[in-house]
Amino acid sequence: MSVFTTVTADELRDWLKNYSIGHLVSLEGIPAGIENTNYFVDTSHGRYVLTVFEKLTRTELPFYVHLMAHLARHGIPCPAPIADRDNEYLGTIHGKPAMLATRLAGRSQMEPGPAHCAAIGNMLATMHVAGQSYNRRFDNPRGYAWWVDTAPRLLDFLPADERALLESEIAFQRAARDDGLCRELPHGVVHADLFRDNVLMDGERVGGVIDFYFAGDDYLLFDLAVTLNDWCSDAAGELDPAKADAMLRAYHAERPLSDAEHRAWPAMMRGAALRFWMSRLYDFHMPRDGAMVHKHDPARFRDVLRARIRAGDTLPWR
Amino acid sequence: MSVFTTVTADELRDWLKNYSIGHLVSLEGIPAGIENTNYFVDTSHGRYVLTVFEKLTRTELPFYVHLMAHLARHGIPCPAPIADRDNEYLGTIHGKPAMLATRLAGRSQMEPGPAHCAAIGNMLATMHVAGQSYNRRFDNPRGYAWWVDTAPRLLDFLPADERALLESEIAFQRAARDDGLCRELPHGVVHADLFRDNVLMDGERVGGVIDFYFAGDDYLLFDLAVTLNDWCSDAAGELDPAKADAMLRAYHAERPLSDAEHRAWPAMMRGAALRFWMSRLYDFHMPRDGAMVHKHDPARFRDVLRARIRAGDTLPWR
Structure with a gap:
């Protein structure tokens, strides 16, 4: 099992009021997470991934979060963190740091040529x-x-x-x-x-x-x-x-x-x-x-x- | 006609060396521009729009460019300006301010319901x-x-x-x-x-x-x-x-x-x-x-x- 923090649709609907990405359409846990809890979040505006950080702290996270934002604005296809209404990338869910980012297209190719x-x-x-x-x-x-x-x-x-x-x-x-x-x-x-x-x-x-x-x-x-x-x-x-x-x-x-x-x-x-x-x-x-x-x-x-x-x-x- | 500044593929290939979006695949003028020259730019990494500003100046542009960047990172589906290797959104083509931004999906609906x-x-x-x-x-x-x-x-x-x-x-x-x-x-x-x-x-x-x-x-x-x-x-x-x-x-x-x-x-x-x-x-x-x-x-x-x-x-x- 790899969804360590359960987020309900009602909780997320409430949390999304801090953001400018429209209303919740669907929410689905991603089993692949190892260190974090991840959900696919579809809204009326687009497709996103919610990450709830299980171990990384608010002191450690800015290096990674701003790195993704930096690379994304340079055109690298990596998750682009979404800022909330207070202009912050990191919010809080169940007392843990949490972030929304864009969802990217494609799937892992385990037998590459x-x-x-x-x-x-x-x-x-x-x-x-x-x-x-x-x-x-x-x-x-x-x-x-x-x-x-x-x-x-x-x-x-x-x-x-x-x-x-x-x-x-x-x-x-x-x-x-x-x-x-x-x-x-x-x-x-x-x-x-x-x-x-x-x-x-x-x-x-x-x-x-x-x-x-x-x-x-x-x-x-x-x-x-x-x-x-x-x-x-x-x-x-x-x-x-x-x-x-x-x-x-x-x-x-x-x-x-x-x-x-x-x-x-x-x-x-x-x-x-x-x-x-x-x-x-x-x-x-x-x-x-x-x-x-x-x-x-x-x-x-x-x-x-x-x-x-x-x-x-x-x-x-x- | 609405492509006021002609940009050749060779010129653009050279210009793209300032960016991190891969190599040029195709370049196509967009006739709809009224105040600016716009091109669709497809690269090995993705799809972009190049805008060459015909009237707006480097003093006026930051308000608009940073507004788009701000809204994009809040999840609004607007053109997200791409930063170059010097971390700047605005470059220069033929002596004019120019910008690359993400290309968005969809088309104008002139008979909306x-x-x-x-x-x-x-x-x-x-x-x-x-x-x-x-x-x-x-x-x-x-x-x-x-x-x-x-x-x-x-x-x-x-x-x-x-x-x-x-x-x-x-x-x-x-x-x-x-x-x-x-x-x-x-x-x-x-x-x-x-x-x-x-x-x-x-x-x-x-x-x-x-x-x-x-x-x-x-x-x-x-x-x-x-x-x-x-x-x-x-x-x-x-x-x-x-x-x-x-x-x-x-x-x-x-x-x-x-x-x-x-x-x-x-x-x-x-x-x-x-x-x-x-x-x-x-x-x-x-x-x-x-x-x-x-x-x-x-x-x-x-x-x-x-x-x-x-x-x-x-x-x-x-």
């Missing part, structure tokens, strides 16, 4: 460029510092071969940074979780990019690596060269990748795999109280990491 | 409420002060009966204000030109409200009267009671009309008719240099004004 990978690669580059003028800052909470802090706490849960893999990969990532490999990489606000289920495809067009609640500041190349690892890996974790090539070329056409990014690419692909292997291990072995987080299998990104290490410098590039 | 009139009445009330939190101010340049200033300049062009009508109506409007009839009327930013051709209907739903370049601060009731005079009048200028009733009820349901507004309603309907009779006389008899303004027949609103005067206090009300 090269054309889909090209579309999302181009959109990602566009988002990165549009994000450069966003002026709020928030370090990616699942970035390199988190890897280094968290790895020692995970070791005891792992069999010997995985423990060795985790230790050596952390050492590799540290050495890469100590060697200055990341020094010249462009950085900025990144989505950091642009998996297939966070993109709505409308045919071969990107209809919507959703779920910005892992966004933060990091290397733009890290975001590309996260995206490519999900969209362009096969069942064994190996890269599909046609899909990877399509994504990289489309990204490069919108935001040309630099020589420094070329040099850092193999390490960044490994780091992006490491990040999800670690966070899945973390959620699996150290679940939070009353965990509502759906547990993904950590083995998937262990395999991706091993595949990237094996591939070394032979990874596809633009 | 009561259901259409209800939809636009409700939308107008919603816009008025959303506009209350807009914080830029600009007096309606075609408001009461303009009527009083301009009437003497029009008299010489008119036959005796129309001259008498204009003089007596100005005197009536002045007396209404001197008597305090308008003192308690809610005011704020209004569209001021919400004729049928400025609304895109998507079936019986309002798909889009466009052309905000006559917007300004005035009585909210004035905007309702302008809208009703166009949508709910028959060929002779008489109100269609079923349409007028539908619009008024739908407006009232969203923003309840006050007793003061009830008292001022007959005078406001006359004032709204007077405004368009006068501006059409003005454009007809005193065309601006190189006038690109399409000349509407002034007689239409003379007839509407006469019909409202005849109807007196028997006009429909919620």
Whole structure:
């Protein structure tokens, strides 16, 4: 179950009086939510999504909410938050922060071909460029510092071969940074979780990019690596060269990748795999109280990491 | 012809590099423009309208552009301006101010029924409420002060009966204000030109409200009267009671009309008719240099004004 806060039609009708989107036509819970409660809200004026935030606080939310508003007004097809009559994006439902945003067209494409990978690669580059003028800052909470802090706490849960893999990969990532490999990489606000289920495809067009609640500041190349690892890996974790090539070329056409990014690419692909292997291990072995987080299998990104290490410098590039 | 500034596909491709909306797919001039040049612009990311401003200046435009942005983020289906990579809404094409905005669905309904009139009445009330939190101010340049200033300049062009009508109506409007009839009327930013051709209907739903370049601060009731005079009048200028009733009820349901507004309603309907009779006389008899303004027949609103005067206090009300 993933509707944690029940909102009745009567409650919503009352709440909508704070907004300028007409009267309620229909209300339907969305089961896909993991961290938040989401409803489809159709009104006489249009189609919206209501999000009730179960964990994120009023202190944390403005970074994400204003990021979506910023990207939307730059033309990125992401949820555009709707301001209420007091000009605020965040309201309150059942004592929790809540937001209305536009509903986007399309559905997740879980078996993408090269054309889909090209579309999302181009959109990602566009988002990165549009994000450069966003002026709020928030370090990616699942970035390199988190890897280094968290790895020692995970070791005891792992069999010997995985423990060795985790230790050596952390050492590799540290050495890469100590060697200055990341020094010249462009950085900025990144989505950091642009998996297939966070993109709505409308045919071969990107209809919507959703779920910005892992966004933060990091290397733009890290975001590309996260995206490519999900969209362009096969069942064994190996890269599909046609899909990877399509994504990289489309990204490069919108935001040309630099020589420094070329040099850092193999390490960044490994780091992006490491990040999800670690966070899945973390959620699996150290679940939070009353965990509502759906547990993904950590083995998937262990395999991706091993595949990237094996591939070394032979990874596809633009 | 109404495309005053020719923009080629090559020029636009170059210009789009300032934006985050993907690459150009198609470009098509829109012949309907009167004061601006407009193009439909389809890109890999979506559908947009490019407006090149032929007369409005960079000093005047921010009021309108930010008004559209404000209303759009409140959920009003109006063109949402797209910010460029420098975070600006207004760019430059051929030395003129230019803007990209979202393209809306629907088409003008020139023979509306009561259901259409209800939809636009409700939308107008919603816009008025959303506009209350807009914080830029600009007096309606075609408001009461303009009527009083301009009437003497029009008299010489008119036959005796129309001259008498204009003089007596100005005197009536002045007396209404001197008597305090308008003192308690809610005011704020209004569209001021919400004729049928400025609304895109998507079936019986309002798909889009466009052309905000006559917007300004005035009585909210004035905007309702302008809208009703166009949508709910028959060929002779008489109100269609079923349409007028539908619009008024739908407006009232969203923003309840006050007793003061009830008292001022007959005078406001006359004032709204007077405004368009006068501006059409003005454009007809005193065309601006190189006038690109399409000349509407002034007689239409003379007839509407006469019909409202005849109807007196028997006009429909919620």
